[in-house]
Amino acid sequence: MLPERADHLVRDLVDVERGEISREIFVNERIHRLELENLFPRAWLFVGHASQVPRPGDFFSSWTGSDPVLLTRDDKGELHVLLNSCRHRGMRVCRYDEGNTMQFTCPYHAWSYSIDGSLVSTPGDLHGVPQLKAAYSGKLRKEQWGLVRAPKVVNYKGLVFANWDQDAPEFADYVGEFHWWLDNLADAFDGTEAGTEVFRGVQRWRIKSNWKFVSENFLGDTYHGASTHASVEAVGIGPGGQGKRRHGERRNEGGFAGGRRKTSFRLGHGASDNLGYELAYPEFAEPKMDEYFTAAWATRAEKLRAQGRPLGGRGPATLFPNMSFSAGFPRTILVAHPISATETEVWRWYLVDRSAPDFVRDWLRHYYLRYAGPGGMTEQDDMENWDYATQASRGVVARRYPYNYQQGLGEELPSDLDGAVHSHHAIAGEVNARAFYRRWAEFVDNLSWAELTKLAETDDRANREEAR
Amino acid sequence: MLPERADHLVRDLVDVERGEISREIFVNERIHRLELENLFPRAWLFVGHASQVPRPGDFFSSWTGSDPVLLTRDDKGELHVLLNSCRHRGMRVCRYDEGNTMQFTCPYHAWSYSIDGSLVSTPGDLHGVPQLKAAYSGKLRKEQWGLVRAPKVVNYKGLVFANWDQDAPEFADYVGEFHWWLDNLADAFDGTEAGTEVFRGVQRWRIKSNWKFVSENFLGDTYHGASTHASVEAVGIGPGGQGKRRHGERRNEGGFAGGRRKTSFRLGHGASDNLGYELAYPEFAEPKMDEYFTAAWATRAEKLRAQGRPLGGRGPATLFPNMSFSAGFPRTILVAHPISATETEVWRWYLVDRSAPDFVRDWLRHYYLRYAGPGGMTEQDDMENWDYATQASRGVVARRYPYNYQQGLGEELPSDLDGAVHSHHAIAGEVNARAFYRRWAEFVDNLSWAELTKLAETDDRANREEAR
Amino acid sequence: MLPERADHLVRDLVDVERGEISREIFVNERIHRLELENLFPRAWLFVGHASQVPRPGDFFSSWTGSDPVLLTRDDKGELHVLLNSCRHRGMRVCRYDEGNTMQFTCPYHAWSYSIDGSLVSTPGDLHGVPQLKAAYSGKLRKEQWGLVRAPKVVNYKGLVFANWDQDAPEFADYVGEFHWWLDNLADAFDGTEAGTEVFRGVQRWRIKSNWKFVSENFLGDTYHGASTHASVEAVGIGPGGQGKRRHGERRNEGGFAGGRRKTSFRLGHGASDNLGYELAYPEFAEPKMDEYFTAAWATRAEKLRAQGRPLGGRGPATLFPNMSFSAGFPRTILVAHPISATETEVWRWYLVDRSAPDFVRDWLRHYYLRYAGPGGMTEQDDMENWDYATQASRGVVARRYPYNYQQGLGEELPSDLDGAVHSHHAIAGEVNARAFYRRWAEFVDNLSWAELTKLAETDDRANREEAR
């Protein structure tokens, strides 16, 4: 069903000036292959949480774009991201989702790779080779045939990211001031630095949607809530119980629209709110919970005020290209793994304060599960839209008509944050999506790092603002 | 399994002079994409029957090539064919098969499209947009973002056709004198103009066949009956009961071969019979049925004779490219929706006289169901052939050997009908298929309308005849 | 998931000098299509065993690359390989796996093809055509429209091979001195020429692996056994029972490594052993079996010694490109039918001496079934490796890293056999695989027969040896 016409630059398909984006980028398999080749191996991708591999030898199986990887912790406690494919004949050396081992032995011919730094110079290196002498007469350069390691890996407050490109900018430069949202995700509800961990168990499921629908939805599409989630708002599944919002905003703070603005980064990242939108924690029908979170909010407020840091920035948000998260209610990370132009594997991790008492853990876990994931009463309706938007865009006639991204076109508001602007409105406004797809096209067209960096240095959108 | 070699014109794959056609056009995915882009969006396609949407607001979900569409009736009773995909993010605005509504509201962000002419200038236009002012500061050109409407739609005696090309010729010119067969399909058994309606319920099913095998089979392949349907002839499922033909021809009229000729149009359409082949209605084992149809035939004969119009032309026939039908026994319309080069979704509608008494409706309906569709004792064996002909043509060696379309090559007989010729024989003769594929190639090679029209003006086949 | 980049010669992807082969050739669909077009229709392919079609009219349905074929025996007892696709509209004329008929009648329009030489000049020719006169006015050249016949077919001691290329070299030249392994496969355990037949029933199953992993595994990858088959060795399923090797080598002969060398042919064929490696038949826990095979070995030894012929050469081995076999324990033939770059249909035939008594037949059959095939305790673990090696090689990052084929690089040992060399070691050594892929690339790059023949004339590997 997919005419292949990507003989032009994908940039030409993304017209941010007119606010129109071609449907091709959501359904064309050739463009999808360009994404896999030019975007994912150069972007910083979320692979897992450090709390999933607490002890030396612990490993967690994950994916980076189209490649299976292993997140491992070596004997010194260092984290590594290794390509889960043997260098001899490519066998996936580990087919388990998690476990503990200091050595990955390939079942095919038993090449073994060690993550013990006392046995190999670099964890992941080739260690054991059956019949080594006889087979290679000493000519095998073992150090050259270890499991491929991601050259860049960073553990940001427990959030582990990897990048396959040696020349990629450092994580800090890639993230920019969007880091504030990551901080709110990784810090505890009471503001304790890196005070979170993930519950055991990652939900993984397949949807028949282009992966970008997912990223776009969380980076600032607050416009879809009223319609997409009408049913769940009607029944009320939030902390406040029936009749209350599903995220549990306190009405007396002006609720959803109280001064809220979306934040869009030239680097492609986007958030549904702004740091200044200091939405307190929900009111809970359950007194014990209400107490706990009221206290947490107070503690956090005090801490952050002391640092002169605003209390907002809870998301939902998306770190370019495919890690989405919410630092609030629920508190969860999503990665949209691309499978084809029209299929995606979604992974969800759920976070909780390391210090949270059991009654809080349990309450949150129940809430998370009824809210998000394939069983989540909220997310189910999102996926229906993503799938049928993808499907109905595959037609030859449909492809002639671009999507409309004109909300708040030219109305961006300047931001105190570097390389960022804000939407002109709390609910409406598609500035985040426009920035996301502009950045997406720059990567997929395979611009050099020099070009990519230069383009992101100045945010022409902000300038245009001041010009006005 | 599909080598992609469509770097030549598809025309070169269709050699009507030698009566040889390459297997590539039945299995090659690249050629299939060219069909989707150059043929279907320019051809007149059957989308449904007016009797499926009798009241204002009624809608029926259908497809045109690779695009989902909605056949709707507006407040003034006008019919429209709308692309079933939201202009905002492409969501399929309606996922129901049928229903009644004056407004299609998209579930994703609630853009709503109205078919009420008192609310919008053109039915299908964008009507409601949440937060319109805030979101677009009055800049959204709503009239430009309505559901895409097929620029050309025609209701021909209840048969509704659409064409996505503004510049396409009028339906009458596209159909030419093939309209006589459409007339016999749409008029009642007693000749009453447009006296038919469809039973509720469209059969829809998937086959692993190229869609053209289906069209070709009905446009004149009377040659396959004896072999393909040997089993059903053996048991006898027709009006006459066991021992009688499945279509119920009356023996005393010379039966199947009595002066019958196939009719082939330069425009690509084809019929298994000719207008002069005045095959009376079947003899029914049931007296009441026999009476009814004897009377109907007499009435019709009288009417048509008065107009100097012959009584033949019942089909089976195919309107280029993918609407096939029979105006007789059974009385049914088939559309072969292309899914891939090797998969097709078949839809079947069944017709009956609006004035038919219940015993006639019931008898016909039972007969239709045991004859056609996936449960039909006749059609089952056709599909077996279409699927395995497609599958066995995918091989690299097989593709080197073209199909044989040499029956009656150069033996075409002239016709009184414009731009048409007849086969030289009732059962044998592949002139219809040759004309169909020639026209198919002209469309798929994307000839201009000027060229397409010019080519169809003179029927070289007839000329060649006279030359002889 | 498959970036298509085959715009270079596939030869460049196979670096036998460095012993590195690109992963692209195992996962790229475009390269796979080149294989289907340039390799399979020019190679000699195994289609079946003569004992499957003993009587005139017997047929067996098989495949050659992407084409379904029929192995048939005509009225004179001659064997033919016919394309199983009607010349009229391509219908697969026969959908049965086996049977007996002198005429294949197409169900679609009943063209019938006869294999009776008294009715048609060439078996497989078009014989019956309904309405022949009326349909074609005598113009149909029936002799040109018979079922397509493989121009070259050979019955080598019961093993039937076909080649679709009229200009292909004779089977003997294609096989070269590798024929000794085919002899050991086709001759009986006691050395009786062509003394084998196949059990009725061919196991057929689908795996998600590139077909070349299968061929490579059997042509000399003795290196995988210790690791891949660790579990089966642990439990012991061989003739000797528990604690004995699964092939039942006699320890007192130095076992697995006693002077054994692999044999690699410049023509691409490869064997896991050498003719001089005279491994006697296994010791059987069951006295009757032990007796039988001890006697058979003695008889065979005598026969062959008389001819000055060594007793080794039992395999496992692979005849380029996709017929693998073992002439020992088990005694079986495998064909890896390509379906896509990442899917293969595996077929297994099992052989036995025609003269074998029932207790031998039964014992062997039980052993074969617990050893090989999808239920085989040994083969199950091979397939796990083939599938996940294929899958883990599809990633964009993974594809940047070639497989390692450096075992015994430059250590090849000369051979007395024409155009062959030996590995320097019994278990280690990937010389066979290097030769296989070099030959594979020469075919897939579509070199002419002249070039292909010339390249195979001198084995540069051997020369390099002597140079040393």
Add this chain to the structure above:
Amino acid sequence: MTVDEAVLERLALHHEVEDFLYREADLLDERRYEEWLTLLAEDYEYTVPLRLNVRYADVREREDTGAGEIAWFDEDKSTVDLRVKQLMTGRHWAEEPVSRVSHIVSNVRLESVTLPQVDVSCRFLVYRNRVADETDFLVGRRRDRLRKVADGWQVCRRQLLLDQSVLLAKNLSIFI
């Protein structure tokens, strides 16, 4: 405490019915069609309506096609007889080669018992595989009206609700 006779009778009846339905499935899957026909009453009615995609609110009224509308099947025994005859001609290409079929019958419940008549509901999963990789799953709910006769039971009415709207099989040339 002892078990009530009525309960035991119910148990016995339920078992009889299950056994009958399973035996019927065996005859079909073993392709003993003529024996199977003897299990169908002379007044046998067989209907398989189409299923439409409708809104939750319209399910009751509009989901299934009804009397006088198009269905997958709507026939009496005479047509079933013809189908069996067709299969046995050896030229019913859709079933040459024959399909491999398993009728999985589960959730058997007696909905109402008014001897000699019993209304039974169940679920069916019909698995079909043919030639190489032709594979179909036909799944749904079934309602049978059985009638006790001299030598056992007969089916006098059968309605299937197939859980597909667009049929994902190329044909329905097997008895479901």
Add this chain to the structure above:
Amino acid sequence: MTVDEAVLERLALHHEVEDFLYREADLLDERRYEEWLTLLAEDYEYTVPLRLNVRYADVREREDTGAGEIAWFDEDKSTVDLRVKQLMTGRHWAEEPVSRVSHIVSNVRLESVTLPQVDVSCRFLVYRNRVADETDFLVGRRRDRLRKVADGWQVCRRQLLLDQSVLLAKNLSIFI
């Protein structure tokens, strides 16, 4: 020889339980959700753990997620009530149009009987088809704790072991 009373009681109980489970499936597949809710006890607990790919040796300990860990479902009746309400809004897009669902319940075994409580194990195969070709198979083992009440039975605890690790369905918007 005559059949022991205890055996007959067991038979009757088994039949009762099967009939109850089948009736429950009927209510679900006929979308009579409000009636279905009456079959769930007030203290109803519903859990569907995640299944992980682990080595043979770790199956007992690590294959399924457990208490305090992430699952597909882990909820009480109040949440099930909300789900039914959501379905009935007509705006729960994931079920507009509604799915066609069949609950195939098989291998029903009474694992332990301590009246009024009975622990029952079975296999489930839930087939779902929606719109044109959305098709899901959800298959696995189920353990139910049933409680005998005045007018029949109620489910007070249900645990499903779904035989998938990566869920191959886009959502779980139906009751499995």
Add this chain to the structure above:
Amino acid sequence: MTVDEAVLERLALHHEVEDFLYREADLLDERRYEEWLTLLAEDYEYTVPLRLNVRYADVREREDTGAGEIAWFDEDKSTVDLRVKQLMTGRHWAEEPVSRVSHIVSNVRLESVTLPQVDVSCRFLVYRNRVADETDFLVGRRRDRLRKVADGWQVCRRQLLLDQSVLLAKNLSIFI
């Protein structure tokens, strides 16, 4: 009217047999292989023939491979023992990680009863899922010969008719 004793005995026997087959399935799906082995008689015979695509007329003679011909399985208990041992090595890669399997057993019928022996027929649907998206359906008919022993029942003969000709699974490393 009261229920005949013979009928009740039949009911009890049928229930016993069903319960046994379901328990066996539980042991397999819970991977309690060593316990499962105790349910197989010492003279256990297991056969799964190949199915060929043949014409309607040849079904009886040629559809299934028979004695002395190739099959998917044709073995006795000693080989089954070896398979269990292999699984437990932790190095049987085809089952590392282990498959998630459900044995759905339905249509259970007693075909003949000559105590201590009972011939039982049923349908099986074995669902298997592994790693991420490896999914297989193995469906067909099964015939078991059970033997009553001191402490219950044992299987002494089992034949499966798999409804596939080309096996659409990469291996048969699970017990079906």
